[in-house]
Amino acid sequence: MKAQMPIDFWFDFSSPYGYLMSEKIDALAARYGRAVRWHPILLGVIFQATGARPPVDGASSRASYMHNDFHRSARHMGIPYKPPSRFPLPTQHAARAFYWLQEQDAVLARQFAHAVYRAFFVDDRDISSPDTVLDIAARLGIDRAALAAALQDAALKARLKDACDQALALGVFGSPHVIIDGEPFFGADRLPQIERWLESGGF
Amino acid sequence: MKAQMPIDFWFDFSSPYGYLMSEKIDALAARYGRAVRWHPILLGVIFQATGARPPVDGASSRASYMHNDFHRSARHMGIPYKPPSRFPLPTQHAARAFYWLQEQDAVLARQFAHAVYRAFFVDDRDISSPDTVLDIAARLGIDRAALAAALQDAALKARLKDACDQALALGVFGSPHVIIDGEPFFGADRLPQIERWLESGGF
Numbered sequence: 001m002k003a004q005m006p007i008d009f010w011f012d013f014s015s016p017y018g019y020l021m022s023e024k025i026d027a028l029a030a031r032y033g034r035a036v037r038w039h040p041i042l043l044g045v046i047f048q049a050t051g052a053r054p055p056v057d058g059a060s061s062r063a064s065y066m067h068n069d070f071h072r073s074a075r076h077m078g079i080p081y082k083p084p085s086r087f088p089l090p091t092q093h094a095a096r097a098f099y100w101l102q103e104q105d106a107v108l109a110r111q112f113a114h115a116v117y118r119a120f121f122v123d124d125r126d127i128s129s130p131d132t133v134l135d136i137a138a139r140l141g142i143d144r145a146a147l148a149a150a151l152q153d154a155a156l157k158a159r160l161k162d163a164c165d166q167a168l169a170l171g172v173f174g175s176p177h178v179i180i181d182g183e184p185f186f187g188a189d190r191l192p193q194i195e196r197w198l199e200s201g202g203f
Numbered sequence: 204m205k206a207q208m209p210i211d212f213w214f215d216f217s218s219p220y221g222y223l224m225s226e227k228i229d230a231l232a233a234r235y236g237r238a239v240r241w242h243p244i245l246l247g248v249i250f251q252a253t254g255a256r257p258p259v260d261g262a263s264s265r266a267s268y269m270h271n272d273f274h275r276s277a278r279h280m281g282i283p284y285k286p287p288s289r290f291p292l293p294t295q296h297a298a299r300a301f302y303w304l305q306e307q308d309a310v311l312a313r314q315f316a317h318a319v320y321r322a323f324f325v326d327d328r329d330i331s332s333p334d335t336v337l338d339i340a341a342r343l344g345i346d347r348a349a350l351a352a353a354l355q356d357a358a359l360k361a362r363l364k365d366a367c368d369q370a371l372a373l374g375v376f377g378s379p380h381v382i383i384d385g386e387p388f389f390g391a392d393r394l395p396q397i398e399r400w401l402e403s404g405g406f
Contacts, residue, residue, distance in 0.1 A: 171264035
């Protein structure tokens with residue numbers, strides 16, 4: 001039996017469909033003997049590099065459709081969701097904190113990522129604030145002062161920038177973007193195709 | 204038991220996801236006692252009015268993803284699909300022919316719509332050409348000369364323009380766009396949510 005490559009999960013902490021994917025991808029992958037590597041990125045950087053406009057822009061009919069679809073899709077998937085009062089938000093502090101934790105404790109980093117997503121999409125907290133990010137970390141037993149210092153570190157900022165560059169090089173253009181053995185799947189609504197791909201090795 | 208309103212299905216004949224929806228929506232609706240009203244529109248008109256850019260634009264990573272996803276989604280749904288060599292195409296002649304037929308024979312109009320979609324997405328025919336549209340119609344026994352004359356008719360052109368205006372007024376911003384009792388569903392990938400909505404009257 002050949003070794004199974006991990007799945008890569010690219011996402012922005014401000015992405016509702018990224019949140020929905022985050023609640024499902026690990027358990028799904030595990031059923032097929034796969035690990036998942038999580039990679040927070042900044043959609044602002046991706047959109048600027050690709051020349052794309054954000055999918056949710058102001059008061060357009062598309063934007064109002066999408067706000068309704070976020071909520072309906074969450075209900076469809078059985079995932080708690082409360083529309084955040086401020087949306088979207090910048091997420092560089094949360095993403096940097098994730099990469100800092102990842103180097104120390106991958107399990108804790110995963111718990112932190114879930115906690116950030118739920119803070120934003122269930123508890124309506126302002127995850128753009130460094131204080132909120134530190135509060136979330138502290139509740140998981142993470143050293144608040146050490147993380148606060150790390151968030152100022154140039155090497156950590158470069159780590160997030162590298163992740164965005166790597167995403168662009170792989171053709172990532174939005175969130176969530178899941179890559180399985182080179183095959184890309186964009187959107188939480190591709191979960192049924194992801195499952196079929198994992199089951200059959202392609203179709 | 205209250206009367207069930209028909210479902211509205213808005214689409215462009217050049218939309219791959221519209222084609223995928225067209226192969227499924229009637230049978231799905233019928234299982235829940237619903238009729239479907241088909242409304243071809245022109246995405247060019249919709250995008251111009253809403254200020255949106257086409258989702259598939261040139262050689263971007265998004266565009267190459269989408270071409271792969273069209274094909275993979277068709278396989279996932281068990282629908283024949285061959286990537287057209289020219290894409291997208293203008294579809295005003297096909298749409299006008301549909302509305303002309305619709306006033307005479309709704310069943311024949313539905314057969315014609317399926318034939319146009321399959322000509323484009325299975326047989327790689329240039330459905331932007333009036334001759335191709337007339338050929339497709341003639342093979343269904345439709346009077347070619349009468350349709351050719353009708354395609355020049357100002358009233359028929361106005362009928363398609365009215366459909367696009369009506370779509371915009373309803374918040375349609377892409378293809379396919381299905382509306383059930385006021386609830387909008389965008390994309391062929393929303394079929395599972397559509398089925399659940401039909402089954403439960405909302406969720």
